[in-house]
Structure formats: C-alpha cells, structure tokens
Amino acid sequence: MQPLPSPPDSASYWDRSNHWLRTSIMLKIMVIGVLVLILLIPTAMLESLIREREQTRNEATAEVSAKWGGEQIIGGPVLSVPYLTAVKDEKGNTQSVTAYAHFLPDDLQVDGDMQPEQRNRGIFVVMLYNTRLTLRGTFKKPSAAALGVAPGAYQWDKAFLSVGVSDMKGIRNAIQFRINGQTVAAQPGIPSSDILASGVSAPIALNAD
Structure with missing residues (x-):
C-alpha cells in the first residue's frame, strides 16, 4: 500500500x-x-x-x-479416666494434681443420614445439611499397668465418655449415650480438653477390678 x-x-x-x-x-x-x-x-x-x-x-x-451452626467436626468417642499424679511447683514443693488417661475404641462404626435443606436470603440460596449420626464402638478395660501409673491412683468412679463437637450451636436434638445397654443423657462440655476441645460427655463408673 x-x-x-x-x-x-x-x-x-x-x-x-x-x-x-x-x-x-x-x-x-x-x-x-x-x-x-x-x-x-x-x-x-x-x-x-x-x-x-x-x-x-x-x-x-x-x-x-x-x-444454624457452621461446619461440624465430630471426634471420638473417647473414654477418659482421671488419676492423681505428683508434680513439683516452681518452689520445689510436691503437689497432687489430676491428670487424665484417654482411650480410643478398639472398633468404631459410624452410620449417618444427611438431608439437604435450602434457605433463601434475597437472591441467594444457602444450602444446609442436617445429619443424624450413630457412633458404635467397644472399649477394652483400660490397663493401669500399661500406662505406668500406680493402680491406686486411678479414679475409676469418675471416668467419662466424650464425643467432640466443633460447633454446639448446630446441635438440634439431645445427644444420648448407650453404655452397656443403658441410655445416658450427654451433658454439654468435657471435663478434660486434652483430646477434644469441645463437645459432650457422660459419666461412666468403672470397676477397679
């Protein structure tokens, strides 16, 4: 061009x-x-x-x-047994404090049914999921000798079962434990946060024998 x-x-x-x-x-x-x-x-x-x-x-x-509650993380179940142990403070004095031995089930089965639910906010659709879970597990009798703790130090009558729940606001129905054929209502909170930070628990008295 x-x-x-x-x-x-x-x-x-x-x-x-x-x-x-x-x-x-x-x-x-x-x-x-x-x-x-x-x-x-x-x-x-x-x-x-x-x-x-x-x-x-x-x-x-x-x-x-x-x-309705956010994302849920379920942990456990965990069997916990408190025991007394001696520790020294900063001044070298010996004190007796409560510690916990934790045990996981030998076998665990989890059954669940998830149902979606829709919520509308303006032009947006928010999906919710309702889940009903059933956890089944068996525990062996905890061995005191295996943990190197004196048998007399365990407080067997203060043992408890716990299940971790990350957001308690999302729980709609009461949680129940079925222990040795007996139904026990779960209580909010866990006496020890060593393993599970939040959730529910129920007492389970164990025999020392």
Whole structure:
C-alpha cells in the first residue's frame, strides 16, 4: 500500500488537516488508546458487580450459619479416666494434681443420614445439611499397668465418655449415650480438653477390678 502523497503547498488548511488526520501515526495510537479505555470501563463495572455479589453472598451464608451452626467436626468417642499424679511447683514443693488417661475404641462404626435443606436470603440460596449420626464402638478395660501409673491412683468412679463437637450451636436434638445397654443423657462440655476441645460427655463408673 502506497503512502498518501503530501498535499501541495497551495492546498487549503482543511486539506492539510484532513491529510494529517489520515496519515498521523500518533493520532491512530491516541484513538486506539481511547477505545481501550472505553472498553475497560464496562469491564471494571462488571468486576465491581461480581465482587459486590460475592460479598453479599458471603454475608448471607454467614448469617444463616450464625443461626444454624457452621461446619461440624465430630471426634471420638473417647473414654477418659482421671488419676492423681505428683508434680513439683516452681518452689520445689510436691503437689497432687489430676491428670487424665484417654482411650480410643478398639472398633468404631459410624452410620449417618444427611438431608439437604435450602434457605433463601434475597437472591441467594444457602444450602444446609442436617445429619443424624450413630457412633458404635467397644472399649477394652483400660490397663493401669500399661500406662505406668500406680493402680491406686486411678479414679475409676469418675471416668467419662466424650464425643467432640466443633460447633454446639448446630446441635438440634439431645445427644444420648448407650453404655452397656443403658441410655445416658450427654451433658454439654468435657471435663478434660486434652483430646477434644469441645463437645459432650457422660459419666461412666468403672470397676477397679
């Protein structure tokens, strides 16, 4: 493609301006830059709208979770037996304190049924999941000698079973333990947080023999 010839010196101002507009590289670059900026405006508006919708969606999810409970982590069951042990304080004095021996079940079976439930918040849909869990396990009689603790130090009558629940707000029905054929209502809280930070527990008196 041949470049356009320059207008003669006798050409009018408008002719020379028209020739410059058609041949100026700088002008073409400026026009392209303006077009790019114009195209960026709707892109920025779209990104802003997406961020706003994401924030609103997260707020809706947080609102529902605050009422129904968040993600649940279930731990255990754990059998815990308190025992007395001697420790020295900073001054070298010996004190008797309570520690805990924890035991996991020899076998564990978990059965569950999960049911989805939908909640609407504005234009957003938040999915909830209701789960009914049944945990079955068997424990062997704890061996005092295996832990290197004096048999007389164990407080067998203060033993307890515990199940960890990360968010107690999400519990809708009462939790029950069935121990040796007997149903025992679980109580909120765990006497020891060595293994499980939060959850429910129930006392289980063990024989020293």
